[in-house]
Amino acid sequence: MKEDYYDILGISKGASQAEIKKAYRKMAIKYHPDKNPNDTEAEAKFKKAAEAYEILGNEDKRQKYDQFGHSAFDGSQGFGGGGMNMDDIFSQFGDIFGGGFGGRSQGFSGFGGGFGGRQRSKGSNLRIRVSLSLEEVATGIEKKIKVSRKKKPSDTTFKTCTTCNGTGQVTRVTNTILGRMQTATPCTTCGGSGQIIDKKGQGTDASGLRMTEETVSIKIPAGVEDGMQLKVSNKGNEPAGEGVPGDLIVLIEVKEHESLQRDGENIHYDLYVSFPEAALGASKEIQTVTGKVRIKIEPGVQSGKILRLRNKGLPNLNGYSTGDLLVHINVWTPQTLTKEQKEFFEKNSEDTNFEPNPNKSDKSFFEKVKDMFS
Numbered sequence: 001m002k003e004d005y006y007d008i009l010g011i012s013k014g015a016s017q018a019e020i021k022k023a024y025r026k027m028a029i030k031y032h033p034d035k036n037p038n039d040t041e042a043e044a045k046f047k048k049a050a051e052a053y054e055i056l057g058n059e060d061k062r063q064k065y066d067q068f069g070h071s072a073f074d075g076s077q078g079f080g081g082g083g084m085n086m087d088d089i090f091s092q093f094g095d096i097f098g099g100g101f102g103g104r105s106q107g108f109s110g111f112g113g114g115f116g117g118r119q120r121s122k123g124s125n126l127r128i129r130v131s132l133s134l135e136e137v138a139t140g141i142e143k144k145i146k147v148s149r150k151k152k153p154s155d156t157t158f159k160t161c162t163t164c165n166g167t168g169q170v171t172r173v174t175n176t177i178l179g180r181m182q183t184a185t186p187c188t189t190c191g192g193s194g195q196i197i198d199k200k201g202q203g204t205d206a207s208g209l210r211m212t213e214e215t216v217s218i219k220i221p222a223g224v225e226d227g228m229q230l231k232v233s234n235k236g237n238e239p240a241g242e243g244v245p246g247d248l249i250v251l252i253e254v255k256e257h258e259s260l261q262r263d264g265e266n267i268h269y270d271l272y273v274s275f276p277e278a279a280l281g282a283s284k285e286i287q288t289v290t291g292k293v294r295i296k297i298e299p300g301v302q303s304g305k306i307l308r309l310r311n312k313g314l315p316n317l318n319g320y321s322t323g324d325l326l327v328h329i330n331v332w333t334p335q336t337l338t339k340e341q342k343e344f345f346e347k348n349s350e351d352t353n354f355e356p357n358p359n360k361s362d363k364s365f366f367e368k369v370k371d372m373f374s
Contacts, residue, residue: 002070005052013066017057024053037183038174121193121243123150126236130218130250134257134267138289138314140222147216147248150237155201156208158241161190168194195241207240218250223265223317226254259287265323267313270330273297278331288312288325295327302358303331 006013009023027049029035036042055061055073064072126149132141160166164187171184186192197208204210216235224230229251236246254262261268269286277284281299285292288309295307306326313323337345348354 008052121239123237123239123246125246127249150209153201157198158195159198163189166194168192193241228252305329
């Protein structure tokens with residue numbers, strides 16, 4: 001009795017098409033012949049998963065299967081009639097893996113045909129750290145960085161690998177219960193490139209590469225965060241022989257600002273005002289990520305009040321929105337007083353106008369914090 005297709009993919013009968021595709025992709029990667037050479041059990045699971053996806057991934061076939069089970073495909077339809085071979089299975093990979101595998105899988109052969117060919121080697125990646133100020137994060141910036149990377153000099157030459165004869169692969173044929181199976185693995189001599197060094201250039205390493213210094217332009221978008229990584233394609237080390245260079249991985253490091261504190265897209269700023277300024281009101285100049293602005297402090301402002309300056313924060317990395325600048329008012333209490341100042345406060349200490357009298361509409365500290373993050 002054939003195994004239930006839903007059980008094969010490990011999903012429920014009410015699974016969506018996205019869930020079906022995700023389950024098949026997971027199994028196809030796990031049991032792919034490239035990753036499990038000479039493993040007949042993995043190969044069988046790989047075929048079962050493809051068979052299940054062939055039916056469940058098609059709404060019409062799925063509806064018939066849900067109604068009639070495997071009997072719906074007896075004869076020449078689907079797998080029941082043997083109408084799907086390994087070429088058909090690999091053709092699914094264009095849908096599931098975004099075209100990365102194409103019609104036939106690289107590195108796998110058998111079932112009546114040869115698969116793949118010379119692999120396109122890629123050089124190793126390089127990593128650098130770039131420090132940015134908060135102002136640079138706000139606007140985005142293009143930085144020119146000197147990078148030391150390995151490149152192939154013109155005086156290094158290569159020749160065809162004698163182990164794989166330039167194919168980049170070594171093949172093996174094994175007998176299985178399904179017949180003869182041919183698998184191919186990357187050539188260990190040339191690393192899959194099909195070429196080996198013929199003549200090394202002056203000052204090169206064992207791979208025929210020479211370390212050179214190059215200035216690389218890196219475009220950093222506005223809104224990046226500390227710890228993010230950006231990729232500059234093909235600016236890493238070049239490979240030995242034919243192939244493409246690796247990538248340059250850029251780690252973003254955002255420096256602390258002397259007066260501004262970042263909270264996602266919002267910016268916090270502590271503004272200290274004196275007793276007279278709090279009582280009489282004032283006009284104060286404050287720092288933002290795009291320069292200084294002047295704000296008005298209303299008479300009678302209380303310590304802990306938060307002023308929100310719309311769109312004075314940092315832009316969203318995707319450009320959808322801009323955060324705010326949150327100005328936290330702190331009324332500064334003098335720590336020493338002159339004789340005249342002390343007499344003034346003593347004289348007014350019992351004045352009802354100086355007694356705390358918060359309005360019910362005034363929010364508590366915790367309510368202000370809650371509003372700030374909502």
